[in-house]
Amino acid sequence: MSGHSSYVPKTGFERWLDARLPIIRLAHDSAVSYPVPRNLNYFWTFGGILMFMLVAQIVTGIILVMHYTPHATMAFNSVEHIMRDVNYGWLLRYLHSNGASMFFLAVYIHIFRGLYYGSYKAPREVLWILGVVILLLMMATAFMGYVLPWGQMSFWGATVITSLFSALPIVGETIVTFLWGGFSVDNPTLNRFFSLHYLLPFMIFGVVILHVWALHHVGQNNPTGVEVKNVAKDTVPFTPYATVKDLFAMVCFIFVFAYFVFYTPNFMGHADNYIPANPAVTPAHIVPEWYFLPFYAILRAVPDKLGGVIAMGAAIVVLAFLPWIDSSKVKSMSYRPIARQLFWAFVVVCIGLGWLGAMPAEGGYVIASQIFTVLYFGYFVALFVVGLFERPKALPNSIADSVLGTLQGGSGARMGTAVAAEPNAKG
Amino acid sequence: MANATDTKPTESTRRDFLMLATGAAGVVGLGAVVVPLVSQLAPDAQTVAAGAPIDLDLAPIAEGQAIKLFWRGKLIFVRHRTKKEIDEARAVNVASLPDPQADQARVKEGHEQFLVVYGNCTHLGCVPLGNNPGDPKGDFDGWFCPCHGSHYDSSGRIRRGPAPLNLPIPPYAFTEGTKIRIG
Numbered sequence: 001m002s003g004h005s006s007y008v009p010k011t012g013f014e015r016w017l018d019a020r021l022p023i024i025r026l027a028h029d030s031a032v033s034y035p036v037p038r039n040l041n042y043f044w045t046f047g048g049i050l051m052f053m054l055v056a057q058i059v060t061g062i063i064l065v066m067h068y069t070p071h072a073t074m075a076f077n078s079v080e081h082i083m084r085d086v087n088y089g090w091l092l093r094y095l096h097s098n099g100a101s102m103f104f105l106a107v108y109i110h111i112f113r114g115l116y117y118g119s120y121k122a123p124r125e126v127l128w129i130l131g132v133v134i135l136l137l138m139m140a141t142a143f144m145g146y147v148l149p150w151g152q153m154s155f156w157g158a159t160v161i162t163s164l165f166s167a168l169p170i171v172g173e174t175i176v177t178f179l180w181g182g183f184s185v186d187n188p189t190l191n192r193f194f195s196l197h198y199l200l201p202f203m204i205f206g207v208v209i210l211h212v213w214a215l216h217h218v219g220q221n222n223p224t225g226v227e228v229k230n231v232a233k234d235t236v237p238f239t240p241y242a243t244v245k246d247l248f249a250m251v252c253f254i255f256v257f258a259y260f261v262f263y264t265p266n267f268m269g270h271a272d273n274y275i276p277a278n279p280a281v282t283p284a285h286i287v288p289e290w291y292f293l294p295f296y297a298i299l300r301a302v303p304d305k306l307g308g309v310i311a312m313g314a315a316i317v318v319l320a321f322l323p324w325i326d327s328s329k330v331k332s333m334s335y336r337p338i339a340r341q342l343f344w345a346f347v348v349v350c351i352g353l354g355w356l357g358a359m360p361a362e363g364g365y366v367i368a369s370q371i372f373t374v375l376y377f378g379y380f381v382a383l384f385v386v387g388l389f390e391r392p393k394a395l396p397n398s399i400a401d402s403v404l405g406t407l408q409g410g411s412g413a414r415m416g417t418a419v420a421a422e423p424n425a426k427g
Numbered sequence: 428m429a430n431a432t433d434t435k436p437t438e439s440t441r442r443d444f445l446m447l448a449t450g451a452a453g454v455v456g457l458g459a460v461v462v463p464l465v466s467q468l469a470p471d472a473q474t475v476a477a478g479a480p481i482d483l484d485l486a487p488i489a490e491g492q493a494i495k496l497f498w499r500g501k502l503i504f505v506r507h508r509t510k511k512e513i514d515e516a517r518a519v520n521v522a523s524l525p526d527p528q529a530d531q532a533r534v535k536e537g538h539e540q541f542l543v544v545y546g547n548c549t550h551l552g553c554v555p556l557g558n559n560p561g562d563p564k565g566d567f568d569g570w571f572c573p574c575h576g577s578h579y580d581s582s583g584r585i586r587r588g589p590a591p592l593n594l595p596i597p598p599y600a601f602t603e604g605t606k607i608r609i610g
Contacts, residue, residue, distance in 0.1 A: 156553060156574075159547075159551070159552040159553070160551040160552060160553065160574065161551075162552075163550075163551040163552040164551065166552075177469065177470060178465075178468040178469055179468075180470075181468060181469070181470055181471065181474070182470045182474045182499075182500050183470065183474070183478070183499045183500050183501050184499075184500040184501050184502070184547075186474075186500050188470075188471065188474065192468070279497070279500075279502060280495050280497075280502055280546075280554065281554060282553040282554040282572075282573065282574060283573075284556075284573050285573065286553065286573075286574055300575055300589070302589075303589055304589070304591075305550055305589055305590070305591045308589065360576075361574075361575045361576045362576050366576075
């Protein structure tokens with residue numbers, strides 16, 4: 001979608017640098033002149049928000065490490081030391097712990113945006129799969145980070161999640177011992193999780209670069225799902241249009257983030273994690289962080305140990321295959337009357353699973369989890385089946401048509417002038 | 428098209444040899460590097476050394492009481508079972524169990540009252556409740572795992588819930604009277 005570069009070096013230094021390392025050209029082409037569909041709504045601002053969250057997590061994380069001690073006997077106290085003694089330590093830690101939740105909040109909105117508008121369909125399959133890889137890396141990072149304070153939830157979360165691997169036949173027990181570096185979760189486990197928790201965000205950063213590269217190669221999807229046909233009419237330059245909109249959305253998002261950090265910083269945590277890890281006692285009610293709850297509910301819904309682990313893994317991996325599961329050629333659910341209802345049912349199912357994951361595994365909750373697990377996977381089956389017979393609504397001829405409305409079959413040339421005359425007609 | 432990379436067949440055999448030799452050395456080298464990189468993940472010498480046998484006297488454990496201890500960093504339950512609990516464990520039809528094992532095979536001959544088992548649920552490793560007087564003991568007078576709802580009986584065998592196996596028996600033997608050595 002990006003045409004030839006429109007960058008013109010202005011100063012002598014820029015010309016000199018451009019001939020040697022065209023880095024300003026790269027920045028200009030991808031963040032200034034880069035054409036974005038003119039009909040993007042606010043759901044398209046979450047990519048920028050996620051980039052901000054990743055950087056915020058890396059910055060606060062690196063600072064926290066300056067005060068944290070990765071040792072089973074000292075980790076808990078060093079976190080309390082950060083909270084009580086380090087200047088603004090409480091703020092940095094709350095930014096980091098709530099930041100993880102905000103990161104997931106944004107990524108889930110970002111994913112549902114992609115699901116609704118069919119952003120996973122050709123030619124964006126690789127872009128989508130890279131996104132699933134980022135999600136998996138985020139989950140691993142968040143899980144290992146949660147272990148570091150070495151409270152009761154940290155310890156037992158680590159025990160339960162690493163024990164998932166013991167479900168594998170034959171090699172399971174060996175893998176778990178190698179993950180632990182001992183015969184139970186202990187200091188070696190904490191140390192290696194700390195090392196990996198530091199590494200993985202940079203791996204995420206690497207995959208994000210690929211993700212953005214793929215995005216800029218194929219161009220952004222948009223609410224109509226109709227590809228850009230005429231760059232002049234269908235798109236606006238990234239700066240100022242997308243830059244300002246992204247920054248505005250980011251500020252609004254930061255307000256929500258700040259509300260949690262300053263007014264209810266432990267809302268998404270568990271009181272049990274303020275009790276030092278005790279390998280002899282499991283808290284009566286252990287639950288993972290909220291962003292893992294839907295998958296945790298799926299794990300517990302299956303009465304078989306290995307089956308539960310497979311179902312939980314499949315619930316994430318199935319996303320990567322979505323480009324080939326969805327049989328409809330129409331991208332946006334706005335034009336798919338049946339699939340759109342399925343989508344909203346899927347949203348309800350995911351939230352329902354999240355709620356069930358927080359409930360104790362007994363009686364009606366287990367049965368409900370089983371029903372919802374079937375519905376979760378049912379969405380993907382339904383998406384395949386519905387695409388075969390569903391009659392989509394008429395798509396607009398172009399993005400410009402959809403924005404300016406009332407122009408069913410109208411003259412493209414006339415519209416072009418209208419756009420040129422008033423570029424702010426619709427942000 | 429003639430350029431510097433064009434080669435005659437005789438020259439390409441020399442390059443083929445170099446390619447194969449380098450590739451073979453690379454594979455061997457890679458293998459040699461992977462071994463220490465993976466091996467370091469295993470329990471280290473200190474952790475393994477901490478697995479030396481430990482001695483324990485069971486006499487202070489009253490009937491109906493249970494204690495917890497650690498061996499090799501793993502939690503162990505020792506339970507002094509009541510007559511009722513032993514009878515219950517032995518009355519059950521072994522073939523009907525998820526992980527069939529007779530109670531006789533899980534305790535030492537002549538010391539039926541003492542049950543020694545690892546204290547982590549075989550599902551995902553939580554510590555089942557049932558050692559303390561007020562704890563829920565599950566529906567089979569043994570242990571109940573609060574994490575995912577597994578019920579163990581008074582022989583530490585899985586009876587209901589997602590756990591696949593009975594609580595394992597650590598290696599131990601009675602040395603004299605009520606004294607045992609674990610390990």
